[in-house]
Amino acid sequence: MFSAQQSCWFVRKVICWRAAASIAWAVLLLPPTTAAFIILSRFSILHPFQWISECLSLLTSASAIFSFILLGGVIIIVGFLNLEYYTVIPNIACSKIALLGQLLHPRQFLSSLVHCIMGIIVAWCCAVTIGGRYETLGYPCVESDGSPEMCLNEYHLVLLLAGAFVGFSHSLLGVIHNMNYVSFHTVQRYKYLRFKGSLPLVVKCSATQALYSVRNYIVIYFFLGYIPKTWMCKTLNLHLNSSLHSLDTIAGLLDLCLIYHLWISATFLLFTWYITLVLFRIFVTEVYSFPVQSSFTEDSHQCLPKVITEKQPMILKFLALQDLALLSQHAPLRRSEVFSLSQPGGHPHNWNAISKECLSLLSDLTQRLIVYHDTVATNGRAKPLSTGSERKTSSDTSVSGDDPFTPKSTPLMKTPASVFTRSVVGGPQSPLTAPFTPDLDSPFASPALRRLTAPVGQCSPWHDTVQSPHIMRRGPKLWSTSTDSHVNGSPQLSPASVPSPKQEVSKPSLLAQFLQNRKEQVKNFLAKRVLIMYLFNKLPEASSQALFADSQAHIWALEGLSYLVQASFSEDRFGVVQTTLPSILSSMLVLQEAVDRHFKLPHASSKPVRSSGTMGDCHYKTLRFALRATLKTAIYRITTTFGDHLSTVQMSAEHRKRLQQFLEYKE
């Protein structure tokens, strides 16, 4: 993934530097963190002067500097992993099996391994720093027969293994809580203030997470501790000191001092890693100001209208949309560039490119919602469609080409996955996890949904379904507004033409029917097994979250469009916005209808869940609510600005009726 992105100027010139700056800051923050760790780990209330002087001498010792270099190396690796694994669109697992698939993915396995090793390194540094009984792995001891030997220092081993365990659990929890997801904030603040604001949360999270990890580790060590112990003894030819009692007993593990040291080491480890993550998030989501137009042609690919249409990398598109939303609100000078005409020719290229991209984003979301709504029956379960056979026939018809209805309107049914496919875009996933991404995993989900989320790279399955008359037919029936000629300029399907493709669809071939029956039988058989049900059952809300996973882009598109339209009322001298106003309004109204319908589905909760204080960003869980609110505000922004002038805008009767509701403040 990384090599593929190298080609992009933005990643090379901006993202890499931002990541480097965040890593540099994280390394610079290491000395104070380490000092705090040393002071806390050697804490002794009875000898305060000795405690302080010991800490000071330790901070200046050679071993401290060596471990500091090691820790710096660990931070750099963590920073690189952040850069490599980050995503702006969260990867939401819709069932237990999908989550399992993500956890067992080779890429994830590699990351866990690296985290484990880094955990051991950090734990070794901690052991050296704490000193005392933790310092070395082996120590000279006298056996019962009186001969001097090297014995295994179990305290050291326990600490090292704790580091490995915490690193491993950190990487697993990272997948479960979507820790690699980078969200953008609505409130813009300077980096220092954002960092300062998030510091208490980082401390709290690392302390609590360390507590849980240490608890789990102690339980595991109690049962399985003898395995690494004997293995260590065997490979390093060390002996167990029989005079000391071993640590994998209740008495050995109930040592409060040991537990405190384990906890403080784990806290230190998690704190440094979380700080690196937080700094990376803050730096990478910083606003980047793209020029709207450039006087030099070689820079034109860096201008907003060009950048905003690019599919890859996602971070570039997101930052461009964020910049659009901000410029439309705050920058009158840059707005005037958006409304300006090209010098020879007098075309509003900037506005056309921007509005076209925003509108296509909105219509993509609308289509996605319609397909989802069609797939999910009103009772919240998948409809028992015989889609398998239907798909076959429909693809047949489209290939044969004699059907007049299907191929013409293909661009209308542009797949939602075409713009933001969770499984392909710069995320950490690779083809192996792709089949486990939303909804695919459930055997009870209908194939239409599968098609929805299928990676666009393997273009063929979707390509077939795109032309499916089945969906096309349903369009005008349920969603009279969805096939809107304003948006795409495609001919609208007349209701009269609907019955004709039905006959073709209604006679599936014998083989297909047989296969379908077998599939149903297998499904029924599997559905009775509890474990299978547990693994494959959909997590509540997850599919809804997955549907809106990339909605931050839509929110910005809505904000950008509505603010630009609002500003055009007084600033647009050439009237370039007027030409697109009908399509903007209609696409917003269609989306509004689709979103309303989605929220009326039984499983879609009407209120956001309160985010708990974890390091994993829960922003994606509330995106759909934010989108709903932004959409309404955007329409109101346009209607309050234009008021009664909107009556002169060309629009279908249904849209006019709906717009009237907004004009009367009744929505």
Next chain:
Amino acid sequence: MCSLALFPPPLPSGHTTLCESNNELLSGASSEDHRLIQVSQNKLGINTAFLDHSETLWMRSAAAWRDGGFTGLLNEITNSHTEDIFQILKIWCTLALLQWVSSFHGSLFPHLTLSSEDMIAEFSQVLNWPDCVVRAFAWHPHTDKFAVALLDDSIKIYNPKSATTPTLKHRLQRSVAAVQWKPLCASALAVACQNCLLVWHVDPCSLSTRPSSGCAQVLSHPGHSPVTSIAWSPSGSLLVSASPMDTAMMVWDVAAENCVPLQRVGGGGVTFLSWSPDGSHVLASTPSLLFRVWETRMWTCERWPCVKGRCQSGCWSPDGSRLLFTVQGETVIYALTFTDAPGKVYTAAAVVADLSETTFNTQDGDITVGGEIQSLAWDPKGERLAVLLKGLVQSDRPPVIAVFKTRTSPIFELLPCGFVQGEPGAEPRLMQFHPNFQHGALLTVCWSTGRITHVPFYFLSAGVPHFGLNGSPSLPRPQERPSDFANQSLFTEMIS
């Protein structure tokens, strides 16, 4: 500078102000033609329907902790008489230390020792909040409907176009300090309560008179209570809330229910918020001699220390370039100017009006008006400024509303307009301008009797160009007569 001495004398008793027309305030003896709403003063809650029930101290303490927080718990324990003395002593000993620490903190910021009800009363924009029947009032920014929070903690929504008046009640909706409608939205109403913020979604098409509490979003943050002031951004995307107990001001993304605390050292809390109409600045006053003006792009702030007292109230000009504010303990209005132009830095606020006590000789005898200012309201066109004066009970100086005419361009000017008075015995408690009144400005006043009256000011707006259709007012066209005031010394801003 403009002072009260230039004002026309107050009306004789028995007369009420009706409206402004032809550049003068008209009065009448009756109030038949007002649209008024009589609000019941009944504060009978559901609690009176139940008998007193004795619980153990622990149960009561837990309930007090849940309801009133730490101070509630302490009160509950100190007020308990029946339990055995040892138990109370034990708790006393454990809590004495904590109380000592909190009292030390309280000595730094005296307002922290107040109970939450007293704190709301202290910092509210409403005059005499605890016994005021109408505790908060809010016009919808786009349509002719408004919300009224009453003494019994319910909120009623009045809409001339619909027959139903929905009543909003919620378990957590107690001691409502402020309400505000979300801009660019038909339904969302934010309510500042004792322990949390509520955002109601009241469907304007619904016929239900009692929306369920499921229609309300509860926004709370530990340590952020009581909420005394809220402000929506004019673009409707963000909501800020303030609590005198919390040094951080919260910026809420309401749809996602998450918040960003904006923390600054100093001040000991935030009491009053006001978002400028252009969305670029937020005024945040603190309980100490300091207020801040936040810039909303990157959320940085300017500190403005006051000399005499805390900032009591403030309001913005429609273009967001000028802030008028008042300071507790002083009887003047200050102005601050904000410009985008770099290099022009203001280091002090200018005094634009003096409202110190002035005695008028009327036929009823001498009437003294003036004093400290409770709140300010500027109409959305920037042409009328209403000032609610606190008055003094002991010296027989009733609270009164003084209205100024204002002009913001080409230079900032304040001219006297007159006093707005109600029926005999009625004191103004709360006022707000209608956000989009066609024919001038409409001031809504809530009185101590529970009445709400609307006082229209008919004038032709100087700043807005008049179109043929909807620009002319329907009433007798008032004419500007600036020559009347030409010989008086008025405040005019020096253009430097």
